[in-house]
Amino acid sequence: MSPSAPPAPGHRSRRRAATVLRTGLGAVLGLTAAALVAVLVPLHWAQDTLVSREGFTQVVGTLAQDEPFQEELARTAVEQAADRIMGEQATGVGFLDRMLENAVRRAADVAVDLTSEPAYQRAWTQALTRTHEANVPVDGAVDTPPKHLVLDIGPVLQEVDAAVQRSLGVDIGLADREGRVTVPGSNTGRLIEAGTRLTELAVPLTWAAALLAALALLVTRHRFATLAVLGLGTLAGLGVVWLTVEEGVRRASGVLGPDPVVRLAADRVLVLLTGSLGEQMVTAAWIAGITGVVGLVGAILVSGGSRRGVRPTA
Numbered sequence: 001m002s003p004s005a006p007p008a009p010g011h012r013s014r015r016r017a018a019t020v021l022r023t024g025l026g027a028v029l030g031l032t033a034a035a036l037v038a039v040l041v042p043l044h045w046a047q048d049t050l051v052s053r054e055g056f057t058q059v060v061g062t063l064a065q066d067e068p069f070q071e072e073l074a075r076t077a078v079e080q081a082a083d084r085i086m087g088e089q090a091t092g093v094g095f096l097d098r099m100l101e102n103a104v105r106r107a108a109d110v111a112v113d114l115t116s117e118p119a120y121q122r123a124w125t126q127a128l129t130r131t132h133e134a135n136v137p138v139d140g141a142v143d144t145p146p147k148h149l150v151l152d153i154g155p156v157l158q159e160v161d162a163a164v165q166r167s168l169g170v171d172i173g174l175a176d177r178e179g180r181v182t183v184p185g186s187n188t189g190r191l192i193e194a195g196t197r198l199t200e201l202a203v204p205l206t207w208a209a210a211l212l213a214a215l216a217l218l219v220t221r222h223r224f225a226t227l228a229v230l231g232l233g234t235l236a237g238l239g240v241v242w243l244t245v246e247e248g249v250r251r252a253s254g255v256l257g258p259d260p261v262v263r264l265a266a267d268r269v270l271v272l273l274t275g276s277l278g279e280q281m282v283t284a285a286w287i288a289g290i291t292g293v294v295g296l297v298g299a300i301l302v303s304g305g306s307r308r309g310v311r312p313t314a
Contacts, residue, residue, distance in 0.1 A: 022219050022220050022221055023220055023221065023222055023225070025216075025219050025220070026216045026217070026219050026220025026222070026225075026226045026229075027216075027220075027225075027226065027229050029212050029213075029215050029216035029219070030212075030213065030216040030226045030229040030230045030233060031229060031233045032212050033209045033210075033212035033213040033216060033230060034229065034230050034231075034232075034233030034234040034236075034237055034288075035233070035237050036205055036208060036209035036212065037209050037234045037237070037284075037288070038234055038236075038237025038238045038240070038241050039205075039237070039241065040202065040205055040206055040209060041238065041241070041280060041281055041284045042241055042245065042277060042280075042281070043198060043199060043201075043202045043205070044202050044206075044280075045276070045277050045280050046195055046198075046199050047199035047202050049273065049276060049277075050136070050195065050273070051136060051195070051196055051199050053129060053132045053133065053136070056128065056132050056136075057125055057128045057129055057132065059272065059273065059276050060128050060269055060272055060273070061124070061125050061128060062272070063124065063268060063269070063272065064120075064121040064124040064125060065121070066268075067115060067116060069264075069268055070115035070120070070124070071112045071115050072264060073115075073156075073261065073264055073265060074108075074111035074112055074114065074115050074156075074160055075108045075111060075112050076260050076261055076264055077111070077157060077160065077261050078107050078108040078111045078160065078164070079108055080259075080260060080261060106167070107164045107167075110163050110164050110167045111160045111163065111164065113163075114159060114160060114163045117159075119159055120156065120159050123155040123156045123158065123159045124155075124156055126155040127152060127153045127154065127155045127156045130152040130154070130155070131150065131151055131152045131153070134146070134150040134152050134180075135149065135150055135188065135192060136192055136196065137192075137193070137196060144189070144193065145188070145189045145192040145193050145196075146182070146189055147187065147188075147189040148182050148183055148184055148185065148186045148187060148188060148189065149182070149183040149186040149188040149266070150180065150181070150182050150183075151180070151181045151182075151183065151262060151265060151266065152179065152180045152181075153179060153180075153181075153261075153265065154179030154180055157179050158179070181259065181261075181262055183255070183256055183259075183262055183266070185255045186252070186255050186256070187255070213230055216229075216230065222299065222302075224294075224295045224296075224297075224298030224299040224301075224302055225295065225299040226295070227291060227292075227294065227295030227298065227299075228292050228293075228294075228295030228296040228298075228299055229295070230288075230291060230292070230295070231288045231289065231290070231291030231292025231293070231294070231295055232288070232289075232292035232295075232296070233292075234284070234288035234291075234292075235285055235288040235289050235292060238281055238284060238285050238288065239285075241281070242278075242281055245274065245277065246274075249270055249274055252270060253266075253267060253270060
């Protein structure tokens with residue numbers, strides 16, 4: 001039998017053009033899927049941790065066992081109230097003012113000792129629940145979020161008030177004065193409202209990302225290369241998202257105001273929430289990185305095998 005005739009130049013050009021088109025389309029679909037995945041990681045985290053009251057209290061509730069933080073929070077709250085009491089009730093008489101100062105120090109010690117008690121820890125969890133309900137409309141008691149961040153640590157301060165009253169017979173009135181605090185200038189309302197709406201799109205966007213990734217692998221002839229685009233593109237997207245999150249946390253910390261109790265509580269909660277998100281993003285980054293490396297190595301091996309399979313023609 002005579003050898004078959006080589007493909008015509010026009011046919012080869014059309015095949016090459018189709019391959020380039022499929023490769024480009026696969027790359028575009030893969031990059032779009034990767035961008036969606038990079039956004040979906042923090043979006044699902046927000047749905048499970050910020051919007052959900054149970055998720056929020058579960059993550060931030062671990063601060064109930066953070067004794068150094070709780071001791072500092074209780075002491076700061078008492079000392080802040082004490083400064084106000086000293087200003088209101090100072091007599092100008094040396095020994096009377098010293099007695100008042102001693103009572104203030106004892107009240108702070110009582111508050112610190114209280115933080116290890118189960119009742120205080122239950123109060124902390126209750127304070128988190130009330131704070132979440134005051135700010136987040138989903139699962140909460142408000143229809144729309146308030147314009148500025150509301151911290152409701154009344155249950156914690158009520159326990160401190162009761163402990164000081166029992167030990168010293170003095171009502172320092174922490175819960176009445178500082179139990180529910182609005183942080184002016186925080187402008188969290190719009191962010192919370194937009195965030196709750198975005199989290200409702202998490203499930204359909206997840207399906208969209210999965211569909212785009214599947215299409216990217218189906219249309220292209222270089223599946224390993226497309227897999228590398230999916231993995232490494234997601235990794236790069238996660239890096240951009242993390243930088244955006246860090247900038248957002250930095251700005252949020254800058255608008256907490258001068259109140260030491262507010263700053264202490266909000267800063268610690270921000271650190272804890274950022275760490276929780278960071279853990280999920282690191283896990284996603286590992287998966288994306290491994291996927292990208294597998295795709296890259298596979299593409300190199302396939303490319304090398306194709307070149308070795310080409311035989312020179314006479």
